Amino acid sequence: MTLGAGRIGRRGLLAAGTALGGGALLPARAVAAESGTDLVTVTPGDPRYPDLVRGWNQRYVGRPEAVHVVRSAAQVAAVVRQAVRQGKRLTVRSGGHCWEDFVLSPDVQVVVDMSAMRDVDFDPAMNAFVVEPGAQLLDVYERLYRTWGVIVPAGMCFQVGAGGHVSGGGWGLLCRRLGLVVDHLYAVEVVVVAADGTVRTVVATREENDPHRELWWAHTGGGGGNFGIVTRYWFRTPGARGTDPARLLPAPPPEVLVSAVSWDWADLDERSFARLVRNYGDWHVKHAAPDDPATAVCSMLSLNHVSNGAVGLITQVDTSVPGAARLHDAFLAAVSEGVTAARGPVRTRMGELTALPELATPRRLPWLQAARYLGTANPTTNDPTQKSDFKSAYMKANFPERQLRALYRHLHREDAANPTASVMLSSFAGRVSSVAQDATASAHRDALFKLAWMIWWNDPAEEENCVRWLREFYADMYADTGGVPVPNDVTDGCYVNYPDADLSDPRYNTSGVPWHDLYYKGNYPRLRRIKKAYDPRNFFHHRQSVRLPD
Known part of the structure; x- marks a missing residue:
């Protein structure tokens, strides 16, 4: 399993399965030192704070200690590692359209905001289209269709972020012709936390011989906030052949x-x-x-x-x-x-x-x-x-x-x-x-x-x-x-x-x-087994998250 070298170099992403270590403080300087880039951290005194602690449903407004606007998987991993060490309650937001308080409940102390991770591109090394979780659906459609003439059959509302939408299965107006968006999901990159608190970034594909295939499967409808933080999705329709991007996903009707x-x-x-x-x-x-x-x-x-x-x-x-x-x-x-x-x-x-x-x-x-x-x-x-x-x-x-x-x-x-x-x-x-x-x-x-x-x-x-x-x-x-x-x-x-x-x-x-x-x-039993394998500490959880096996 390899990743596109050009994209890793540009985004500073970690290779699949790489363990992350070091650091003991939550402040942005400490996290940035570990991730190698500047990290945007918004706290209650910042004028941006009121905008970043609420989503689409104004019924729920959070009070976290910090909102980290991340721009790479390395930054995500560094924020997660610090939260693990300090015992902080952490949640993640992509488009902010969660209908319940799963992201912005009162006990949440740290929010990972994916809105700056919005890339939509073709990854030759994976021979698949890569979509970052902060990309809003209309942006995904615009980029895929204008550039390659293809599409993923995702949802209708333009502001919904790919992060939560895809992991929950996804419904859209093309579903009866093209299936669900997850029916075209080839791979997923996820920051996970091991039993000893070690944080790593895992790439899981649908390939039968992939040792992380179960983690891919969990993200084909297992819901957000359950197993880790998705930092990239890759899409290629099952059965698609060749390396021409225009033939690797379906075309929408003209x-x-x-x-x-x-x-x-x-x-x-x-x-x-x-x-x-x-x-x-x-x-x-x-x-x-x-x-x-x-x-x-x-x-x-x-x-x-x-x-x-x-x-x-x-x-x-x-x-x-x-x-x-x-x-x-x-x-x-x-x-x-x-x-x-x-x-x-x-x-x-x-x-x-x-x-x-x-x-x-x-x-x-x-x-x-x-x-x-x-x-x-x-x-x-x-x-x-x-x-x-x-x-x-x-x-x-x-x-x-x-x-x-x-x-x-x-x-x-x-x-x-x-x-x-x-x-x-x-x-x-x-x-x-x-x-x-x-x-x-x-x-x-x-x-x-x-x-x-x-x-x-x-x-x-x-x-x-x-x-x-x-x-x-x-x-x-x-x-x-x-x-x-x-x-x-x-x-x-x-x-x-x-x-x-x-x-x-x-x-x-x-x-x-x-x-x-x-x-x-x-x-559900299979999702629980995957939860135990990739989030044995139940670090990622909310009121209706997948539970660990008894």
Whole structure:
């Protein structure tokens, strides 16, 4: 296993498996002396501090002793080593989009900020594309596509950092055609801590003879903050041959067809609402196969609270597939069948997305323009006042009638008249389901679509009511299975990149199925063994991190 010599020399990275030693002080000068470069350290007296101790969800603001803005694996290792020696609680942040307080909880003393590690390049020595964890997804797309005409099928929101997104499995609008982002992950570089406190930097690949292959596997959906700090990812599609970079990852469609339509709540009675949601589920049941031409279609159905005024559907179709326009029209017709309310433009916010009235008529757009357009049409990304809460579920079948009634009932509750409150249904299956459940740590390969509950508020006085609505809605939705979507014939657990601390609270999860089985299903025991091998001290942990074996 070798690394690109040019990149190591330029970035000062350590070779795989190199042990790091020396130093006993946490101050930046001591860390910088060990890493051989200047390290940016921000402490409470620094004017930058308020910006660096909060992420996207303003509900959580940290109080660490220091935030280290690192620029190399060597700096990461030096910071980790000092924290180990001093017994400091350390967490890591890439894009700052964690939905819970796993990075910025009150007990965290040291934060490793990866935002300055944003390189996206081709590494000839690895014959793979290298992406640093601080790179935001839109930057990844811009660099890969403009330079080589390729892409990784990652998420939609432009600000999400690669670090946490990839390690949790990754979902995006190309998943039905190209699979998950981790299905193209070739290697990962991770700073880990041994039982004796020694810090080393390990490169793990998917090669069968790689002694660190299990560490690679853990980062194909095992979640962030569990095994170490990722300092680089490498991507190459399995089966890709040759050394031409343009042939080592998939190309996105040159153009996509994008539309956004809505149904006014004033025109939707309970029967029509149930028919709309049932139609959406039925379509995904019928078109789940990896080789179905309708894998070209990916969509998001936003079931907004009645105070929003409408329910909306955003659809994207890969136009490189023959008959793309017919696929689009057939999908909208299938979802609308038997719904008496007329379709109209999207004039209100849809979950995270803003109003999109200009897409009432389907638009054919170059892929990169569409990715930028939808990825930045998000009013939550730049609002420094918004707090939020979320929940998730995977569906393996269509909704039972009782769940349809629960959806309608809670979206009409008068005590929760918040127009941002919604449940977003998102397409899954297709190429995602062509990968075995244990081939990666992402276990939900049989799911047809997924759900995300969302609610935002600005006034702190609104938090109790917003969180209560979300909890009561979720508990009612899954009342038959202990308040959570346990893996069975209908539901299939939860998405680890949409973390929910309530899943590990016996007040809200009475199913007898632990939180880790909702996230990881049968892959959890293997993740625990990997945890013991690479983080035996449990140095990297949070409220729902992978636990060491008993």
